[in-house]
Amino acid sequence: MKQEITKHSVKLFQEKGFSETSIQDIVDSLGVTKGTFYYYFKSKEQLLMDIHLRYIDELLDFQKEIIENEQTCRDKVVKIVGLIIGDIKSQRANGRVYFREMRNLKADNAEIIKAKRSEFREKLERIIVEGMESGEFRHNLNAKMITLAILGVTNWTYQWMDPSGDVTVEEVAEMFADFVLHGIHV
Amino acid sequence: MKQEITKHSVKLFQEKGFSETSIQDIVDSLGVTKGTFYYYFKSKEQLLMDIHLRYIDELLDFQKEIIENEQTCRDKVVKIVGLIIGDIKSQRANGRVYFREMRNLKADNAEIIKAKRSEFREKLERIIVEGMESGEFRHNLNAKMITLAILGVTNWTYQWMDPSGDVTVEEVAEMFADFVLHGIHV
Amino acid sequence: MKQEITKHSVKLFQEKGFSETSIQDIVDSLGVTKGTFYYYFKSKEQLLMDIHLRYIDELLDFQKEIIENEQTCRDKVVKIVGLIIGDIKSQRANGRVYFREMRNLKADNAEIIKAKRSEFREKLERIIVEGMESGEFRHNLNAKMITLAILGVTNWTYQWMDPSGDVTVEEVAEMFADFVLHGIHV
Amino acid sequence: MKQEITKHSVKLFQEKGFSETSIQDIVDSLGVTKGTFYYYFKSKEQLLMDIHLRYIDELLDFQKEIIENEQTCRDKVVKIVGLIIGDIKSQRANGRVYFREMRNLKADNAEIIKAKRSEFREKLERIIVEGMESGEFRHNLNAKMITLAILGVTNWTYQWMDPSGDVTVEEVAEMFADFVLHGIHV
DNA sequence: GATGAATGAGTCTTCATTCAT
DNA sequence: AATGAATGAAGACTCATTCAT
Known part of the structure; x- marks a missing residue:
């Protein structure tokens, strides 16, 4: 899952930029919830x-x-x-x-x-x-x-x-x- | 004033980044208020x-x-x-x-x-x-x-x-x- | 308005506690929006x-x-x-x-x-x-x-x-x- | 274990306050996981x-x-x-x-x-x-x-x-x- | 020209709780 | 008895923008 999050994040960051990509964008692209993100990443x-x-x-x-x-x-x-x-x-x-x-x-x-x-x-x-x-x-x-x-x-x-x-x-x-x-x- | 705003903005954008610089930061650095900014710039x-x-x-x-x-x-x-x-x-x-x-x-x-x-x-x-x-x-x-x-x-x-x-x-x-x-x- | 916010906040803090009172609670009780709160108070x-x-x-x-x-x-x-x-x-x-x-x-x-x-x-x-x-x-x-x-x-x-x-x-x-x-x- | 959890919790609550202490804080201080907490306490x-x-x-x-x-x-x-x-x-x-x-x-x-x-x-x-x-x-x-x-x-x-x-x-x-x-x- | 009050949508983050294993 | 992954609701805070004055 951590791999998965990273992969999708890289894709989004590259497309829209880091500041312009929200955690919501990331978890939406994975079909999980924000809690999941913070289970794997501190920030x-x-x-x-x-x-x-x-x-x-x-x-x-x-x-x-x-x-x-x-x-x-x-x-x-x-x-x-x-x-x-x-x-x-x-x-x-x-x-x-x-x-x-x-x-x-x-x-x-x-x-x-x-x-x-x-x-x-x-x-x-x-x-x-x-x-x-x-x-x-x-x-x-x-x-x-x-x-x-x-x-x-x-x-x-x-x-x-x-x-x-x-x-x-x-x-x-x-x-x-x-x-x-x-x-x-x- | 428009010149002035631009000059200060460039300085701030370069230091902190565009997304990371708020209109408030810009007008603060000039000692004016947000209204002034929007008088000179549409956005x-x-x-x-x-x-x-x-x-x-x-x-x-x-x-x-x-x-x-x-x-x-x-x-x-x-x-x-x-x-x-x-x-x-x-x-x-x-x-x-x-x-x-x-x-x-x-x-x-x-x-x-x-x-x-x-x-x-x-x-x-x-x-x-x-x-x-x-x-x-x-x-x-x-x-x-x-x-x-x-x-x-x-x-x-x-x-x-x-x-x-x-x-x-x-x-x-x-x-x-x-x-x-x-x-x-x- | 600052007076007003303070007054309502004191009332809510006393009733429910500081940590238990959200900014949303405060502004709702005043009929304004969160932005207004942060216009008057830093935090x-x-x-x-x-x-x-x-x-x-x-x-x-x-x-x-x-x-x-x-x-x-x-x-x-x-x-x-x-x-x-x-x-x-x-x-x-x-x-x-x-x-x-x-x-x-x-x-x-x-x-x-x-x-x-x-x-x-x-x-x-x-x-x-x-x-x-x-x-x-x-x-x-x-x-x-x-x-x-x-x-x-x-x-x-x-x-x-x-x-x-x-x-x-x-x-x-x-x-x-x-x-x-x-x-x-x- | 229940005793142990209680003891550590009291210590943390007293130091940081109840609302300010998370279940995570408690179980971290004991070296167990959240599941364990909820095995012993309903909430x-x-x-x-x-x-x-x-x-x-x-x-x-x-x-x-x-x-x-x-x-x-x-x-x-x-x-x-x-x-x-x-x-x-x-x-x-x-x-x-x-x-x-x-x-x-x-x-x-x-x-x-x-x-x-x-x-x-x-x-x-x-x-x-x-x-x-x-x-x-x-x-x-x-x-x-x-x-x-x-x-x-x-x-x-x-x-x-x-x-x-x-x-x-x-x-x-x-x-x-x-x-x-x-x-x-x- | 310029102000200052107000908005509201959006941001990151936290956390108690659940549950299959 | 214990784990660890996942949830979802809520929290504090930010900010570009508007507008009456």
Whole structure:
């Protein structure tokens, strides 16, 4: 039931927004009563926190796997770009909630998520640094800024991508990885 | 007074979010009463619409200027990247509201803004296409996707950039323009 | 309107208890809507605090007057006993709320009321001490405890007294003053 | 288990109030589940009724004993004052609940408790009458009122007495018995 | 132009209680 | 004897909006 509530909530949050979705909306979509919701969740924020945690934890796990398994920095970056964009297929709603609704977490919870987001960012940054040192990447990059640029490319995807559109998620991932590596200039 | 209300609202919306900011909050911050607000604005949404319009119209104006004045596609792209990122200095709050709160516009208003956003995107896309045709940019790019990648780089900026931070807006603009042009690979 | 809300609330709180009276009950009894209540009061607790303040402040005022105007300690005690009991006539509901519902104030507000209650108690205690020193009262009393005993006699009144009963408030005041002075023993 | 539930409930009711204590609070403090509570008690009110009954029945028993064993009316009154105040040591929480929460009993149950309270009061009143007739007490007392005054002295104790304070329960009982007998006047 | 009183629908949350297992 | 899932009614509080003045 907890799973069920989460699933329906993610769907609704993604469609209408967290603040705009009422507990009533959620339980109505499940055919249960408000009491049931509060049997499983301490508060609406707790539910949002659960959604955030589940998403970022999974992302961190996959990232770790990539870092361990890929050899070159280039491949690591490519795979991480693919990870975030690819996630859209199975986790689209989840991702959209994650990228939009963090503001609705209270200070203490927001802090926890922020820390995990930073961890993800820093791990990517470290790859950039390594790639610069090993000569794979240009040596004059500002790793921190470049990391944010790459994350912009991938994360912004959630604003517009429609997995049922005319370009597949895999194609986008490939194009964006290429863009990140070589830019647009001849 | 209308100016005043808008200015204070943008500040509050950016800090706490649109849904989380009440009319009471707005008028309190101005030292007037709710009646005053409704004398100048038909509704809360109308105010949000005003903010959106003002922002995107300004962006479109500047974009037009750039397209007319710059010669090469390269320079046009660089300037547009700089435009969006640079705006953060004077318009940070406005930009953040623009990038986050469109969901709170009702269908008809959202449509209008979406059209203008598309216009901006399409004009950038056209530059990419021209650059590909003229040989300035790689010929095998998917212009539509690349445009979205570039907008990801710039628009995501609003999530993290702190104009008072250790990197200036100009430096970021330069780095990001370079990133867009050449990527990270050697 | 604020007066009106307070008046009706006191009546309901006294009849059914604070926790057992809903805002809905209050506004229904006035024929207005919930919004109106919250236009005048920040919260239900704030209303309870108002009631407490009004009551204890009036009590303190009257006590001060008595202390200034009466000559002997005996008369001061008699008048103060009469004050608390007499208040029942005009303020019965108010008094019952005051003596029963303080627990529903939050820590900070409760502290304020407690301080004022203490002030009242201490002023009475001081009269007892003076009476002991001047020889009016027995010299071997524990002033602090005796004060609490006297307050027990008067404050408990609210539990049972019915101003429309067969004994008038004035008669009770006289009997209780006599009891306090001479006890029951021959 | 029933004992256990009652014990923990009394403690919680005294600390936070009856309405403010949830069944969940009670079972949490015992480490069992709500079902268990309802296996032993028909309702929350039933539990409150049990607490009231246990307290007043014990009081009535002790009172009966005192009346049978003490010779003079004076001694009877002194012992009864001591009974109520003394109870505070072992029964403080119970007493506080008894003196504060009767309002939460429904009409029928409240009636039963009221009858027993009246019984206690009337028995004390009868002692006062006897003492007046025998010449032990002043002949011009209003027995009914005086009884309420005495109960005020004793019952109010529960509002402020702290058994771990600097005055012992026994000392208070002695002082208050003396106060009841002789008042404060020289 | 601006105020302030009032509305009413809606929000999150709590809780005593039930009941199949 | 005990559990745990579910209910549904009620509670305090918020807020965009209206309107007579």
